[in-house]
Amino acid sequence: MTRLARTGVWPGILLAAGVFALCLVLALALGPASLSLGRLWQLVVAGPVQGDLDNAIFWQIRMPRVLVACLVGAALAVAGVILQDLFLNPLTDPYVTGVSSGAALGATIGIVLHWSNLPWVTVLALVGGLGTLTLVWMAARRRGRIDIFVLLLAGVTIAYLASAVVTVLMISANQDMHAIIYWLMGSFSGRGWADVEIALVTLPFMAVPLFFTAEMDILLQGEKRALELGVEVERTKRLLLVTAGVLTALAVSVSGIIGFVGLVVPHIVRLLVGPGHRALLPVSLLVGAAMMVVADLLSRMVISPNEIPVGVVTTFVGAPLFVYLLRRGRRA
Amino acid sequence: MALIALRDVGFAYDERPVLKRISFELEAGAFVGIVGPNGSGKSTLIDLIDGILRPGAGEVLVNGVATDKYRRRAMARQVALVPQHFDLDFDLAVREVVEMGAYCRGKEAGPSGDAEEMLSRLGVAGLVDRRFLELSGGERQLVVLAQALMQRAPLLLLDEPASALDVSHQLRLFDLLRELNGEGLTVLCILHDLNLALHYFDKLLVLSEGEMAAFGPTDDVLRPEIIEAVYGVRAFLHRHAGRTYLTYSPRPRGDRLGRVHLVCGGGTGSGLMRELVDAGYDVSAGVLNALDTDEETGRELGLSMAVEAPFSPVGDEAYAENLALMRGADVVIVTAVPVSHGNERNIVAAMEAAAAGKPVWAAAGVLDADFTGITAGVGGVGVLLSAAADALHSALAALPLRSGRP
Numbered sequence: 130m131t132r133l134a135r136t137g138v139w140p141g142i143l144l145a146a147g148v149f150a151l152c153l154v155l156a157l158a159l160g161p162a163s164l165s166l167g168r169l170w171q172l173v174v175a176g177p178v179q180g181d182l183d184n185a186i187f188w189q190i191r192m193p194r195v196l197v198a199c200l201v202g203a204a205l206a207v208a209g210v211i212l213q214d215l216f217l218n219p220l221t222d223p224y225v226t227g228v229s230s231g232a233a234l235g236a237t238i239g240i241v242l243h244w245s246n247l248p249w250v251t252v253l254a255l256v257g258g259l260g261t262l263t264l265v266w267m268a269a270r271r272r273g274r275i276d277i278f279v280l281l282l283a284g285v286t287i288a289y290l291a292s293a294v295v296t297v298l299m300i301s302a303n304q305d306m307h308a309i310i311y312w313l314m315g316s317f318s319g320r321g322w323a324d325v326e327i328a329l330v331t332l333p334f335m336a337v338p339l340f341f342t343a344e345m346d347i348l349l350q351g352e353k354r355a356l357e358l359g360v361e362v363e364r365t366k367r368l369l370l371v372t373a374g375v376l377t378a379l380a381v382s383v384s385g386i387i388g389f390v391g392l393v394v395p396h397i398v399r400l401l402v403g404p405g406h407r408a409l410l411p412v413s414l415l416v417g418a419a420m421m422v423v424a425d426l427l428s429r430m431v432i433s434p435n436e437i438p439v440g441v442v443t444t445f446v447g448a449p450l451f452v453y454l455l456r457r458g459r460r461a
Numbered sequence: 462m463a464l465i466a467l468r469d470v471g472f473a474y475d476e477r478p479v480l481k482r483i484s485f486e487l488e489a490g491a492f493v494g495i496v497g498p499n500g501s502g503k504s505t506l507i508d509l510i511d512g513i514l515r516p517g518a519g520e521v522l523v524n525g526v527a528t529d530k531y532r533r534r535a536m537a538r539q540v541a542l543v544p545q546h547f548d549l550d551f552d553l554a555v556r557e558v559v560e561m562g563a564y565c566r567g568k569e570a571g572p573s574g575d576a577e578e579m580l581s582r583l584g585v586a587g588l589v590d591r592r593f594l595e596l597s598g599g600e601r602q603l604v605v606l607a608q609a610l611m612q613r614a615p616l617l618l619l620d621e622p623a624s625a626l627d628v629s630h631q632l633r634l635f636d637l638l639r640e641l642n643g644e645g646l647t648v649l650c651i652l653h654d655l656n657l658a659l660h661y662f663d664k665l666l667v668l669s670e671g672e673m674a675a676f677g678p679t680d681d682v683l684r685p686e687i688i689e690a691v692y693g694v695r696a697f698l699h700r701h702a703g704r705t706y707l708t709y710s711p712r713p714r715g716d717r718l719g720r721v722h723l724v725c726g727g728g729t730g731s732g733l734m735r736e737l738v739d740a741g742y743d744v745s746a747g748v749l750n751a752l753d754t755d756e757e758t759g760r761e762l763g764l765s766m767a768v769e770a771p772f773s774p775v776g777d778e779a780y781a782e783n784l785a786l787m788r789g790a791d792v793v794i795v796t797a798v799p800v801s802h803g804n805e806r807n808i809v810a811a812m813e814a815a816a817a818g819k820p821v822w823a824a825a826g827v828l829d830a831d832f833t834g835i836t837a838g839v840g841g842v843g844v845l846l847s848a849a850a851d852a853l854h855s856a857l858a859a860l861p862l863r864s865g866r867p
Contacts, residue, residue, distance in 0.1 A: 217550070347561050349551045354544060356513050358612070359537025359565030404551040 138408045141401070145415035152419040156195045156426045161433050162186055189321070197320040197383055198425040198439075199418040200328035202390055204380040206398075206417025207335050208373040209391030210410055214345055215369060216277060222392035223377040226370075227284035230291035231261025232381040237295045237309050241302045248323055250312065251382050255327070258378025261287055262371070275366055277352075315387035315440030317425050324383045331379045335414060337372045341365060342406035349404060387440040389447025390417055390424075396454050462525050464489045464616055464647055465510055471518035472505055479505045480671045483519070487649060489615060492642045494658045494679075495651045497668035498692055503651045504545065506668065507618045510649070512536045523616075537565030541609040545620040545651075547601060555580070555588045555596070555604055562611025579607045583637060599630040606634070610641075617641070619650040623657065635661045656706050659683055667691055683707065695738070699761050712741045720745065722790035724807045728754035729796040729824075738762050745790060747783035748775045748807055775806040783807065787814040795823035 158164045164172070164183065177188040208223035216225075223229065235257025239250035265287060269280035295313075299306050338345065344365045347355045352362050377391075394417045395409070402408040421439070424446065428439040463486035470483040480502045487493060495503050508514045509521050512528035521528045523539050531539070541562075549558070559576035577589045583603050588596065596604065602625055609617060619638075623631045635657065642648050652658055658665055658679065665682040667675040669691040675682045688696035688707070695710040720743040723730045730746060731754055737744045747767030749756040759766045767783035769775055775783075787793050793814050800808055815821040 343561075343564055346553075346557070347564055349553070350547070350549050350561070353513065354547070356533055357511060357537065357542045357544065358561060358608075359534040361533050399552075404553060405557055 138402075138405075141408050142411045142415070145412045145419075149415045149419040149422075152422045152426075153195065153199070156198070156422045157187070157191055159426060160186075160191060160429060193322045193325045194317045194320050194425070195422055196325045197328045198317050198421045200325075200331050201317075201380040201384045201387065202394075202421025202424075203335060203414045203418040204328075204331040204376040205387070205391035205421075206394040206413040207338060207410065208376040208380070209417075210395040210398075210406070210413050211338055211345075211369050211373040212391075213395055214349060214404075214406075215366060215373075216281060217349070217351065218281075219396065220392075221281075222388075223373065223380075224288070224386065224388070224391070225281060225284050226374055226377065227261045227265050227287035227291070228258045228374050228377040229381045229386050230288035230295075231264075232258035232378055233313055233386060234291040234295055235260075236312050236382070236385070237298050240305050240308050240312065241298055251324065251327060254382035255378055257291075258381055259375070261291070262374035262378065266370075266374075274363055275370065277366070280370070311438060312385045313440075314438035315385035315443075316428070316436070316438045317384060318429075318436055320383065327379060328383050331376055334372050334376050334379070338369060338406070338410055341369065342410060345369070345406040345410075346404075385438075385440065387421070387424075387443055389443045389451065390421055393447045393451050393454070394420060396451070400454070463487060463522075464491075464524065465649075466522040466525075467510070467519065468522070469519035470509060470516045470521055472502075472509060472514060473517050474505075478671060480509070483673055485666065485673065485676050487616075487647060489647050490642070490645060491664065492639065492648050492662060493650070493664045493666060494662035495649065495666045495668065496653070496655060496658055497674070501668040502671040503668055504620055507542065507620060507649065507651065510616075511540050511542050511618060534565045534567070537612050537614065539614050540616045540618060541612040541614040543602075543606050543609045543617070543619040543622050545624070547605045549593055553593050555591050555593050558593050558604055559589075559607045559611060562608035565612050565614075575611065576607070579610055580604070582610075583607055584633065598625040599627060602626060602630070602634070615645070616647045616649065619648070621651050621653060623652060623654065631657065655683060655688070659705060659707065697761050697763070710739045712739070718742050719791040720789060722746065722787050722793045723755075723796060724793065724798065724811050725749070725755045725796040726753055726798045726804060726807075729798045730755040731758040733794070733796060734758055734762055734764065738764075745786040747786055748779040748804065748810075750803075772803075774803045780806050780810060784810050784813065787811070787819060788817075790819070793819055793821040795821065797824040 154166070154169070158166065158169050162183070164187065168183065169187075172184055172187045175184065178184045205223050209221075212223060212225065213219060213221045232254040235253035235255070236250045238257075239253035242249060261284075265280055265283045266275070268283035269275050269277070271279070295309070299309050302309075344355070344360050347358050347360050348362070348365070350358075352366075355362050355365075380387075395413050398409055398413045398416055402412050421443070424442040425439050428437045428442045431437055431442075466486045467483050470480060471478065472480040483506065495506065497503050505514065509516055510523070510528070512521070512523070512531055512533075515529050523531070523536070528536065556576045559579060563575060577586060580586050580589050580603075583606065585600065585603050585607075588600060588604060593601070593604065602622060606619075606622065617638075622634055626634060631654075638646075638648050638650065639661065650662075662679050664677065665675070665679050666673065667682055667687065674691050675687050683698075685696040685698060688694070688709075692709075695712060697708050697710070699706055699708060718741045721737050723733060723737075723744065723746040725731075725733070725746060726749055734744055734746065734755070735758070744759075744762070745765040746755065746759050748769050749759065749766055750769050750771050750773065752771050756766065756768060765786060767779050767786055769779040787810060793811055795808065795811050798804065798807075811821050811823070
């Protein structure tokens with residue numbers, strides 16, 4: 130968008146990429162069985178090999194888990210940027226659309242049913258998330274336009290409804306309560322390559338908003354001003370809302386509900402690089418990924434060999450950070 | 462072909478009609494103001510021209526093409542709009558805000574110096590590296606104008622651009638618009654200040670309750686009768702210091718409290734004339750010499766007056782006319798006018814009216830400036846009052862001024 134700022138975009142992105150790479154290496158190296166940097170390199174070069182314990186830990190357990198964390202963190206951060214800026218509301222996070230609650234309902238049904246011929250928890254979570262997105266969408270559509278406030282209200286309402294159903298299911302399926310709660314808290318524990326495949330679907334959706342940075346910048350001035358300046362507001366809004374919804378549904382279906390990343394990351398990044406989307410989107414993506422990888426690392430390191438659900442870690446880190454940011458005053 | 466043309470345009474929000482039967486055309490290069498009371502549909506009209514709203518009836522054509530046929534980007538290349546309110550809660554640089562205006566031009570947008578160039582054009586080049594949120598209201602308005610000008614559209618619409626600006630910024634803005642107009646930009650601007658409209662605009666469109674009350678050259682449109690019909694206030698045109706300007710009285714014509722006749726002159730009555738007119742009294746005056754300050758004020762306020770030729774003593778004809786005006790009045794007031802042989806007959810007339818039972822008040826000062834001694838008789842027949850406005854008002858309010866009037 131801003132041609133002079135264009136030169137100013139890359140240092141931020143490169144720095145964020147560096148931080149992300151560092152976090153990635155740390156997450157791959159550390160764990161109950163820590164690996165040296167040299168050993169890490171050997172394992173990467175060797176590829177998956179049968180019969181080697183380190184190799185199995187690295188390729189079968191740690192690598193897919195870290196990759197899923199990266200993709201989920203990035204997806205939630207990007208969805209957070211989109212929704213905060215479309216709603217023009219700094220307190221918006223990817224879960225206000227109700228998509229996560231729909232996904233939670235799907236996952237709960239999957240857990241309660243005990244079907245095992247497919248990763249039913251993940252599949253039903255995805256179905257629940259996308260189904261909720263469709264419902265909310267239909268509620269918000271009026272005379273061919275999407276009313277962003279109705280969308281917000283419908284999202285919150287459906288979220289409550291879905292949570293109520295989840296609660297009923299939890300109570301009636303007593304023996305599964307632990308699994309359901311654990312899923313709801315969010316975790317990357319035991320995620321494998323099948324989950325990576327689902328999470329990889331987020332990549333093209335994360336790329337979509339990068340083509341609309343100019344439009345998103347202009348939309349910061351409100352929908353009417355954007356129309357006046359020549360933006361096809363309805364089309365842009367629809368595309369971005371669907372993108373954010375799909376990203377959230379995909380992320381939640383493989384990880385459960387991990388709070389605060391989608392809320393806090395866009396705020397932190399705005400403080401660092403400003404609200405212009407050419408920098409905000411890619412840097413948020415990288416910082417979201419880095420933060421999630423580190424949170425996951427903490428979740429498996431702090432009370433090793435047990436694990437804290439990663440959603441608990443992000444909340445413990447995110448909540449005080451967010452309060453601090455709010456107290457600092459809303460510069461962004 | 463007209464740059465924009467509206468044909469019998471109507472628009473309603475839900476069921477509530479906002480605009481009715483609007484038809485006019487604007488040629489390229491026009492410099493036109495839109496005035497009208499709050500809620501008369503001005504902002505709706507420019508949103509219709511910009512294609513943000515679609516007409517419920519009739520059609521709005523930009524370059525001969527209906528606005529609903531345009532894609533937004535193509536429309537933004539034809540029509541730029543400076544909104545009344547501009548909200549931005551995000552901490553963007555002024556440069557970024559200005560450059561957003563070039564969005565509609567896509568890849569053809571010029572080199573990166575554009576924003577700077579545009580701001581220096583508006584005389585605020587120094588703002589380019591500031592943060593938008595740090596700017597004052599006036600600076601923001603100029604930045605938003607710069608943003609709109611970045612569209613390089615041939616038509617610029619403005620919605621009350623001057624309302625947040627101080628006097629110096631207002632003049633700068635309108636001078637600038639005139640300058641841009643001189644370079645070919647067509648300007649259609651909503652404004653509330655009729656004196657600014659009078660001074661800057663060639664042509665005005667007056668909206669009243671969603672309909673066109675007038676459209677034409679500014680001097681024809683801003684006549685007191687039209688302003689009174691549209692705004693429900695009395696308006697007066699004044700010519701002073703080489704300018705024409707308007708002042709207003711809150712009460713519409715035809716709602717008179719009573720009639721007051723003033724014996725004044727040399728500027729001693731002008732303030733009182735205006736005060737009485739604003740308070741809703743019907744005012745007459747005499748005898749005044751033509752071109753006397755009070756005579757000019759009375760003429761601009763449209764008072765009935767007995768007038769004598771400049772620098773001449775009061776003649777018989779004017780004297781008789783003055784007496785007739787006094788008879789028709791509920792009360793006669795003599796201001797602290799200096800009395801000399803030129804106007805002593807006015808005092809005689811006042812005393813005659815008093816003798817006939819008309820309440821006559823004289824300002825205390827009139828005795829001090831009496832060079833003839835004639836007012837010595839006033840004390841016996843009239844009521845002597847101080848001319849303090851407050852005392853006058855309460856005294857007037859106590860009088861049965863409406864007596865004998867329909």
